[in-house]
Amino acid sequence: MNLQVLESQFWSLCLQGLALGFIYVLISLGYTMVYGVLRLINFANSEVFMVGTFATVVAQVGILQNQTDAQPLNGFRLIYTLTFALVFSMLICGFLGILVELVAYRRLRALGAKPLGFLISAIATSIVLLETTRILTFSRPQTSPRLLDKWSFGEFAGANFRIDTVMVIISGIVIFFTLDRFVTKTRLGKAIRAVSMSEEISKLMGINLNRVVSLTFFIGGLTTGAAAFFYTTVYETTQFNVGFNLGLAAFTTAVLGGIGNLRGAFYGGLFLGVLEQFASAILGSQWKSVTVFTVLVLVLLLKPNGIFGEAVQQTRT
Amino acid sequence: MNKKIQRSLAVVSAATLLFGVSAVSSAGAAQKTVYLAFQAPLTGANALTGQDELTAARFALSEYNATNPSVKVELVIADDQGLAEVAAVVAPGIAANKKVIGLIGPAFSGATQASLPAYKATGLPMISMSATRVSLTDKKAPVNGFPIFKRVVANDKFQGPALARYAIKGVSSPSVYLVDDKTAYGKGLADYTKPSIVKDAKIAGSDSVPENTSDYTSVVAKVKASGANVVIYCGYAPDAAKFVKALRDGGYTGIFAAGDGVLKATFPNNAGNTAAEGARLTAADVPFEDVATAAQMVAYTKLTGISKPGTYVTSTYNATNIFLTCIKQGVTTRPGMQNCLTAGSFKGIAGDTIKFDRYGDIIGGAAVGAFTIKAGKIVYVAVA
Numbered sequence: 001m002n003l004q005v006l007e008s009q010f011w012s013l014c015l016q017g018l019a020l021g022f023i024y025v026l027i028s029l030g031y032t033m034v035y036g037v038l039r040l041i042n043f044a045n046s047e048v049f050m051v052g053t054f055a056t057v058v059a060q061v062g063i064l065q066n067q068t069d070a071q072p073l074n075g076f077r078l079i080y081t082l083t084f085a086l087v088f089s090m091l092i093c094g095f096l097g098i099l100v101e102l103v104a105y106r107r108l109r110a111l112g113a114k115p116l117g118f119l120i121s122a123i124a125t126s127i128v129l130l131e132t133t134r135i136l137t138f139s140r141p142q143t144s145p146r147l148l149d150k151w152s153f154g155e156f157a158g159a160n161f162r163i164d165t166v167m168v169i170i171s172g173i174v175i176f177f178t179l180d181r182f183v184t185k186t187r188l189g190k191a192i193r194a195v196s197m198s199e200e201i202s203k204l205m206g207i208n209l210n211r212v213v214s215l216t217f218f219i220g221g222l223t224t225g226a227a228a229f230f231y232t233t234v235y236e237t238t239q240f241n242v243g244f245n246l247g248l249a250a251f252t253t254a255v256l257g258g259i260g261n262l263r264g265a266f267y268g269g270l271f272l273g274v275l276e277q278f279a280s281a282i283l284g285s286q287w288k289s290v291t292v293f294t295v296l297v298l299v300l301l302l303k304p305n306g307i308f309g310e311a312v313q314q315t316r317t
Numbered sequence: 318m319n320k321k322i323q324r325s326l327a328v329v330s331a332a333t334l335l336f337g338v339s340a341v342s343s344a345g346a347a348q349k350t351v352y353l354a355f356q357a358p359l360t361g362a363n364a365l366t367g368q369d370e371l372t373a374a375r376f377a378l379s380e381y382n383a384t385n386p387s388v389k390v391e392l393v394i395a396d397d398q399g400l401a402e403v404a405a406v407v408a409p410g411i412a413a414n415k416k417v418i419g420l421i422g423p424a425f426s427g428a429t430q431a432s433l434p435a436y437k438a439t440g441l442p443m444i445s446m447s448a449t450r451v452s453l454t455d456k457k458a459p460v461n462g463f464p465i466f467k468r469v470v471a472n473d474k475f476q477g478p479a480l481a482r483y484a485i486k487g488v489s490s491p492s493v494y495l496v497d498d499k500t501a502y503g504k505g506l507a508d509y510t511k512p513s514i515v516k517d518a519k520i521a522g523s524d525s526v527p528e529n530t531s532d533y534t535s536v537v538a539k540v541k542a543s544g545a546n547v548v549i550y551c552g553y554a555p556d557a558a559k560f561v562k563a564l565r566d567g568g569y570t571g572i573f574a575a576g577d578g579v580l581k582a583t584f585p586n587n588a589g590n591t592a593a594e595g596a597r598l599t600a601a602d603v604p605f606e607d608v609a610t611a612a613q614m615v616a617y618t619k620l621t622g623i624s625k626p627g628t629y630v631t632s633t634y635n636a637t638n639i640f641l642t643c644i645k646q647g648v649t650t651r652p653g654m655q656n657c658l659t660a661g662s663f664k665g666i667a668g669d670t671i672k673f674d675r676y677g678d679i680i681g682g683a684a685v686g687a688f689t690i691k692a693g694k695i696v697y698v699a700v701a
Contacts, residue, residue: 002522002539004542005538005539005542007542008541008542009538009539009541009542012534012538013534013535013538016532016534016535016538020532020534068586069586069590069693131360134360134364138365138368138622138623139364139365139368140365140583141365141554141555141558141583141587143558143586143587143589146589150566160567160568162566231531235531235532235559235562236562236589237555237558237559237562237587239555241361241362241529242529242531244362244529245529245530245531246531276532276535277534277535277538278535280524280526280535280536281535281538281539284524284525285524285525285526285527285530285535285536286499286524286525286526286527288527289527
């Protein structure tokens with residue numbers, strides 16, 4: 001056990017944990033939105049994320065023609081490039097979400113399949129996405145150019161407030177609260193919540209079920225696409241199997257906070273991000289997963305619906 | 318398509334999966350053709366290694382078949398995903414196929430160990446291009462590869478100390494942080510590197526970060542807190558690229574060193590050229606583009622679509638050519654191949670002489686090369 005690291009690195013670990021946590025939050029929204037509406041787990045979401053990371057690289061390198069060894073950009077061109085890549089990745093993932101729903105869910109829903117059927121079709125879709133990307137990329141990692149120079153706002157109490165870290169945290173907050181407001185305040189958001197409470201009654205109220213389900217997959221894809229953009233901007237690399245670990249972490253996040261619950265995903269993600277950092281630093285990285293899943297089991301033993309499972313029922317999508 | 322056809326198609330494809338290996342070989346039995354099997358991870362998380370190696374085997378074979386030899390050689394390709402449990406299922410299929418007279422592979426040590434019983438039982442000679450676990454050629458090990466197993470890479474017993482030596486070379490009061498990736502390869506290499514570090518330097522700390530981790534910031538925090546001036550990473554290139562980038566972004570300015578798993582032409586680029594600059598790498602494998610002729614590189618790129626060959630391409634090319642040399646000498650059976658490999662002396666693409674000892678390692682040990690990264694390119698320095 002290495003407690004010494006806390007002396008100089010405590011706040012640094014907190015900050016990095018939060019940044020990682022926000023990426024988890026954004027991916028886990030893809031799981032939690034779908035679960036909230038369909039009571040089904042979208043196991044293809046991890047590969048939607050993976051496709052988003054490649055979409056970001058394609059936007060930056062293929063479409064906007066930045067070389068992989070390009071110098072960092074600045075001014076308008078930087079903002080334009082980052083915004084374009086973010087929107088591109090979000091849209092690709094959003095539409096991919098709709099496609100996943102069409103292929104893996106819609107017909108099975110119409111036939112009244114058992115949950116196991118959905119599980120297998122989602123896993124199958126995810127394998128198709130994974131292996132297709134692997135073949136297309138020759139199994140090689142793809143690098144994204146460093147377009148955003150990693151300058152720092154300064155170091156406070158040992159924590160380095162680097163631009164990318166700060167950007168992920170602020171954007172994560174903005175995206176989360178925009179989604180939260182959308183779901184709670186808008187007409188479409190209310191339709192999503194209505195379906196999540198009762199499919200039958202929503203239908204009787206004139207809500208188009210298929211449209212709401214597609215919308216949910218689209219929104220889940222949008223947040224996952226945003227996560228993919230931030231991931232690629234911070235770590236500047238991606239690979240066909242990048243979705244597995246991050247997807248698992250995001251899924252854990254959703255369960256930890258209470259799957260189907262937006263705010264649960266938010267706190268769950270931040271908690272997991274920080275917990276991972278401290279577990280790795282104090283116990284060693286080899287104990288990270290053991291710690292995370294021990295905590296998960298303990299939480300589920302005490303609160304089977306996750307930390308916020310029932311407490312904030314109103315925000316359930 | 319009616320249901321009956323669909324069903325029979327499903328049965329046929331299932332049968333192909335089960336008996337695919339033998340089906341391939343019997344189809345070509347009428348021609349004068351012998352088969353070499355190739356076993357490596359071709360799908361899954363470690364697909365990159367296997368796919369790179371497969372390009373080399375295919376390339377060596379294309380060169381051979383282009384000479385219109387009297388005996389044609391074809392590949393039987395098996396995917397073990399680099400996993401012991403998959404290899405244990407795949408190996409009996411290849412072993413049972415009597416038309417296969419030699420095996421290029423397996424690529425990974427764990428998969429090799431799991432495959433050995435099947436190959437030993439049927440006397441199939443094998444040359445691994447990248448299984449570096451020491452026990453595979455250790456006469457005292459409970460499961461070694463004697464007599465059929467050979468390999469054309471240095472085992473970790475040689476590479477570990479060489480890596481430690483090279484990493485701390487010229488560093489005043491070296492203090493080393495040792496990180497592995499928890500894989501059989503990474504952990505094994507770290508275990509053989511550690512004693513040499515203890516002997517010649519100070520260990521500032523160590524960590525085992527699982528393969529495919531995205532975020533290395535907690536390790537960087539520990540490295541900084543420990544005051545280490547040398548970081549040795551035992552793992553593979555994609556992770557090393559993320560790690561070295563996180564180290565440099567986190568303000569670490571010391572040495573970064575790593576083993577053969579990282580020596581990939583794509584590593585500097587993936588790490589962002591500045592982060593990887595000056596990294597010290599060792600390998601029993603020389604980058605293919607450094608030893609191949611220009612014409613060979615053109616032909617290789619034309620055949621595979623890859624212009625920057627990956628790790629173990631040279632060793633796979635050598636392993637394949639050793640088999641081909643024996644076949645050229647008229648070998649068409651497994652016992653014949655076994656005799657040829659045991660007694661023969663072969664030439665590597667770099668002009669080196671390859672002769673195997675009783676337990677399957679290259680006599681004199683395959684040399685461990687020292688490399689560094691200069692201006693975004695891997696540059697050979699010397700023997701480490």
